[in-house]
Amino acid sequence: MRWKSLPTDARKAVNDVMTEFGSGPDGARKLLEQARSGARPRPSTISDDTLRVYRDFVQEKFDELSKLRPDKNIDVMRDRLEIYRLWLGE
Amino acid sequence: MLSDYLADRIRDAAVWYNESAGAPLTAGFRSSALKPKYSFFEVFRMCKSVESVAKYQATLVGDVCLARNVLIRDRHGSNLPIVETIGRLLILDTFSCTYDGLTADSTSGFFDESDCPPWDLWIDYEIRVDSSPRHVRGLLSAWIPQEYFAIVEEAIVVSGGEALSWGSSEHVGLDAVSISAFVEELGRSVFAA
Numbered sequence: 632m633r634w635k636s637l638p639t640d641a642r643k644a645v646n647d648v649m650t651e652f653g654s655g656p657d658g659a660r661k662l663l664e665q666a667r668s669g670a671r672p673r674p675s676t677i678s679d680d681t682l683r684v685y686r687d688f689v690q691e692k693f694d695e696l697s698k699l700r701p702d703k704n705i706d707v708m709r710d711r712l713e714i715y716r717l718w719l720g721e
Numbered sequence: 722m723l724s725d726y727l728a729d730r731i732r733d734a735a736v737w738y739n740e741s742a743g744a745p746l747t748a749g750f751r752s753s754a755l756k757p758k759y760s761f762f763e764v765f766r767m768c769k770s771v772e773s774v775a776k777y778q779a780t781l782v783g784d785v786c787l788a789r790n791v792l793i794r795d796r797h798g799s800n801l802p803i804v805e806t807i808g809r810l811l812i813l814d815t816f817s818c819t820y821d822g823l824t825a826d827s828t829s830g831f832f833d834e835s836d837c838p839p840w841d842l843w844i845d846y847e848i849r850v851d852s853s854p855r856h857v858r859g860l861l862s863a864w865i866p867q868e869y870f871a872i873v874e875e876a877i878v879v880s881g882g883e884a885l886s887w888g889s890s891e892h893v894g895l896d897a898v899s900i901s902a903f904v905e906e907l908g909r910s911v912f913a914a
Contacts, residue, residue: 634819634883638855638856639857656822703879
């Protein structure tokens with residue numbers, strides 16, 4: 632399933648969590664710090680399947696941009712992928 | 722069938738753009754006179770349900786378009802200037818945005834953190850509800866002048882193709898016939914997305 636195909640409620644729930652500390656790189660960095668310290672555990676209200684769909688979308692975008700725009704700073708995506716690695720244990 | 726209000730809003734955006742030409746990119750197209758009360762991201766964070774987000778964002782877009790129309794009519798009365806600018810419609814599927822800030826960074830602020838184009842160019846916000854699977858869609862449309870096609874193309878690439886897309890395939894001028902084609906094309910694109 633693609634990110635865009637998820638029910639809107641599920642996408643909002645994911646985005647709510649991912650922007651808990653703000654949008655963009657700064658928000659992602661703060662959330663990663665919280666996830667690493669254990670202060671922000673995996674959200675219990677979002678299913679593993681939904682988290683994986685989001686993670687796969689970010690991974691796909693990360694891979695594409697790494698090829699198409701290698702000079703671009705995509706730390707925000709690297710941080711978000713790390714958050715999902717911590718939460719999903721994969 | 723052509724929606725008159727959409728044609729009027731495309732014309733208003735083009736007139737406003739023509740009269741803002743030469744302004745710095747970061748200031749141009751986000752006029753203080755039209756500034757919405759909240760950004761799309763602020764609305765997203767404030768509202769708990771997707772329905773509330775969509776309704777609030779739709780209200781913001783309606784307010785901006787109305788204010789733009791009032792100001793243009795204050796300036797020009799009924800003698801609206803004739804503009805020959807070429808443009809395309811851009812669609813933002815607001816709930817597909819991931820708020821990573823990449824489009825803002827890649828376009829020097831032409832787009833904001835919500836993948837939102839500048840409010841001076843907003844045309845419409847349509848709420849669509851599909852029942853199965855349950856989807857609420859908030860579709861912002863904006864008129865993009867030819868000078869900014871390349872910037873938008875870059876944003877579409879960077880956004881990963883989920884949130885931003887062109888709403889019309891042809892580059893058309895703003896005469897009466899092509900506006901009609903433009904809006905019809907927008908309708909097809911929104912249905913197909």
